Amino acid sequence: MSILVAVSLIALLGVAGLAxxxxxxxxxxxxxxxxxxxxxxxxxxxxxxxxxxxxxxxxATTAANAFFDANYPQGFLGSTATLSAPSVNINKGTVTIDLAAQASVPLTLMQMQGFKLLNVATTGEAIRRDLDLSFVVDVTGSMSDTKTQAAVRSGSTAFLNNFNTSTDRVALMHFAAGTVVDVPFKSDQSRGFDRTTMTNKITNYSFGGNTASVDAIWNAKYQLDHVITQPSSLRVIVFFSDGAPNSFAASFAAANTTCAAGKYTIMTSDGPPSTTGKDTNSWSGNPGAFDSMTAQNQQSSCYDKYADNVKSLPATYDVHAASDASATLPITSASPAAGTLTRPVDGQMPIIGTVNNGKPTPAQVTAMTTKFNNVNNAARNLMEMMAAKARAEGIFVFALGYGPSLLTKTGAGSGELGQDILKCIANVADGPSRCYDAKQPVGVYCYAATPDDIKPCYAQLASAILRIAK
Structure with missing residues (x-):
């Protein structure tokens, strides 16, 4: 029995040691x-x-080594681990990183069987897809205070640091009443972007003007669709704004003889009218080019802040039809229901008449309120439709919303918050159910309540983009 127990004990110790x-x-x-x-x-x-x-x-090599050392404690369970030299391969727009690590574990009971060490190894690979990114920054007048401007500049430049200047392609633009493409994609289709020039552009932004968001979305989409003829596997629009759109450009009919009908005109609205004082609506008629903020800010003979210059809402948003026929959108109540449009039978806007600096009559306030609601709702609908067209092409839309007005101000006549529109263009599940489409790319929306929150929100968007790029 003793002999049997002794023999069995060796086997049992071997099994226990193995376990x-x-x-x-x-x-x-x-x-x-x-x-x-x-x-x-x-x-x-x-x-x-x-x-x-x-x-x-x-x-990349330095970061891999530092992170591995920080996350594998020296002598963990008595082991000795090493990370082999990382392999980083950059081929056109795709970055491939390969890592391999080994560890030697001293054995315990298995040493009785003649085994001293257990060698453990692992490998990993990360492939980062090539990226085309249209970056849109809001520089409207509502962000003109010094602290907000500094936060926008700092957050926007920090955001650019997340992307590879030799493999990623980035186009930068800013908007208010119009859109300026500061740095377009490279026309020769080469990869990379000029981060230094973009940083200088952002540093020198001036803030002022209304919010013509649809034109900004169109420019972002146009850069991805037409400037780049060999698109990357991942295409993204990042849209930063502190408010819902309240302006749009179209081919308007004029209500007076000094403004020629059929000219492209930017139509803006600052706020709802009131009978208690000076009319706070502004309707800027500016025929001619609209692709430059400088041109848009120039007042022409077709400008009267308190007169009814615009006769009617046009049937379509057609300002880019010559260069991009697909960008023509209907301005109708059948568009995504951010708000419905109130139209007389003939489609004309209410005739207001000249108010000048006096107090408008109740009838004039009613007419101006209808116009104010129509312009704001049309601007919202157009922005949503343009973003939906981009997503239908597989473009991800990421939105960063800033400021308390996004959570307090509802759209004229629609009852929706400004934040709702940004959630709709990003196609996030917690946005209004009417605009969420699970079949289209789902982006990310981040809300920055204060200037200090802008940079963390940018970091969240960059992290999300880099995750889907892997």
Whole structure:
């Protein structure tokens, strides 16, 4: 019996040793896998930094090593781990990062069987897709205070630092009453972007004007569709704004002889009218070019702040028809229901007459309120339709909303908040149910309540973009 027990004990100790040491090996393997995964993420983020590929590869390698060391404690369960030299390959717009790590675990009971060490290894690969990004920044007058301007400039420039200047393609534009493309995509189709020039442009932004968002979305989409003829596998619009749209450009009919009918005119509305004092609506008639904010801010002979210059809402948003026929949109109550339009039988806007600096009559206030509601609702509908056209082409839309007015001010006649419109263009599930489409790309919406929240929101959007780029 003693002999049998002794023989059996050796076998039982071997089985127990196998169980214990194998368990240690699995724990080390799990920690090794986690450290390598984290190192891949860190390397993927760091590879965007640097002005040359050599600098980018160095930054990715340094980040991978640092993150691995921080997440695999020295001597974990008595083991010794090493991370092999990372492999970073940049080929056109795609970045591939390969990592391999090994660990040696000293055995316990298995040493009785003649085994001293258990070697554990793991590998990982991250592939970052090429990216085309249209970056749109709101510079309207509602953000003209010094602290907000500084936060917008700081957050916008920091956002650009998340992307690779040699592999990603980025176009920068800003908008208010009109849109200016500061730095377009490269016309020769080469990859990369000029971050220094973009930073200088952002630093020199001036703030003022109304919110003509649909033109900004069109410019972002046009850059992706037409300036780039060989699109990347991931296309994104990032749209930053502090309010809902209240303006749009179209071909308006004029109500007076000084403004020629059929000219492209930017139509804006500052706020609802009141019988208590000076009319607060402004209707800016500005025939001619609308692609430059400088041109839009010039007053022409067809400008009378308190007169009814615009006779009727046009049937379509057609300002870009010559260069992009697909951008022609209907201005009707059948468009996405951010708000419905009130139309007389003949489609004309209410004739207000000249108010000048006096107090408008109740009848004039009613007429101006109808016009105010129509312009704001049409602007909202057009913005949503343009964003939906972009998403239908597989373009992701990410939105950053800033300021308390997005949560307090409802759209004229629609009852929806400004935030609702931004959620709609991003196609997020917690937005209004009428505009969510699970079949289209689902973006991200981030709300920044204060200037200090702008940079963290930008970081959230960048993180989400980089995740879908992997």
């Amino acid at each position: 214990i040491d194998a368990g240690l090996g699995y724990m080390v393997k799990a920690r090794l896998d986690s450290a390598v995964d984290g190192a891949l993420v860190a390397a993927g983020q760091a590879v965007t930094r640097g002005s040359t590929q050599a600098e980018q590869i160095t930054n």
